[in-house]
Amino acid sequence: MAVRQRRMLVFGLVFVAVVSLWRMVSVEREKRRLAKEHEGVQQLVKQLEAEKGRLDAELTEARRMIEQQFGELTGLQEGVRGTQARLDTTVVKLAQLQREYDALLQDDASVKRQLSAVIAEKQQLEAKFSSLKELRLAIRDVKGKLWNARWAAWRLQIQAQREADQGQLALGNRGYLVRDGMPTSGASPKMHVHVLEPQPQ
Numbered sequence: 001m002a003v004r005q006r007r008m009l010v011f012g013l014v015f016v017a018v019v020s021l022w023r024m025v026s027v028e029r030e031k032r033r034l035a036k037e038h039e040g041v042q043q044l045v046k047q048l049e050a051e052k053g054r055l056d057a058e059l060t061e062a063r064r065m066i067e068q069q070f071g072e073l074t075g076l077q078e079g080v081r082g083t084q085a086r087l088d089t090t091v092v093k094l095a096q097l098q099r100e101y102d103a104l105l106q107d108d109a110s111v112k113r114q115l116s117a118v119i120a121e122k123q124q125l126e127a128k129f130s131s132l133k134e135l136r137l138a139i140r141d142v143k144g145k146l147w148n149a150r151w152a153a154w155r156l157q158i159q160a161q162r163e164a165d166q167g168q169l170a171l172g173n174r175g176y177l178v179r180d181g182m183p184t185s186g187a188s189p190k191m192h193v194h195v196l197e198p199q200p201q
Helices: 002-106 108-128 132-171
Strands: none
C-alpha cells in the first residue's frame, strides 16, 4: 500500500511538474506573442504618426492655398468692381455720344456736306500715301516744316533777347555791377574789370 501511495505521489508530482512546465512554456509563448504584437502595434503607431504628420503638412498646405486663392478671389472681385464702374462710365459716355450724334443727324444737309468733305479728304490722303515713296516725301516735308518752324521761333527768341538786352543797356545800371547780390547786366556778357598798377611819378 505504501508503494502504491508513493507511486501515486510520484505520479502526482510528475504530473504537477509536467503541467507546470507546460504552463511555463505556454506563458513564455504567450509573452513572445504579446511582445510581437506589441512591436507590431508600435510600428503601426509610428506609421500612424508619420501619416498624421503628412496629413498635417497637407492640411497646412491646403489652408495656405485656400488663403492665397481667397486673396486672389478678393483681388478679382475688386477688379470686377473696377471694370463694372468703368463699364458704367463708358455706357454713360456712349449714351451722351449717341445723343450728340442724333443731334448732328438732325442737320442732315450740313452733315452730308461735312461727310462728303471728309470722304474726299480721306480719298486724297489714301491716294497720297498709297506708295512708300510718297509717304517718305510727305514725312520729309513735315520734318522740313517742323525744322523751319523751330528755326523761325529760335530766331524770334534771339531777336527778342537782343532787343531786351539793348533796352536794359539803354536804361543803364546806375554804375552798379552787382546790386542786392544779383548782377545788374541781365543776360548780357560778363564784364571783366582790369585794375592797372599805379604808375610811378
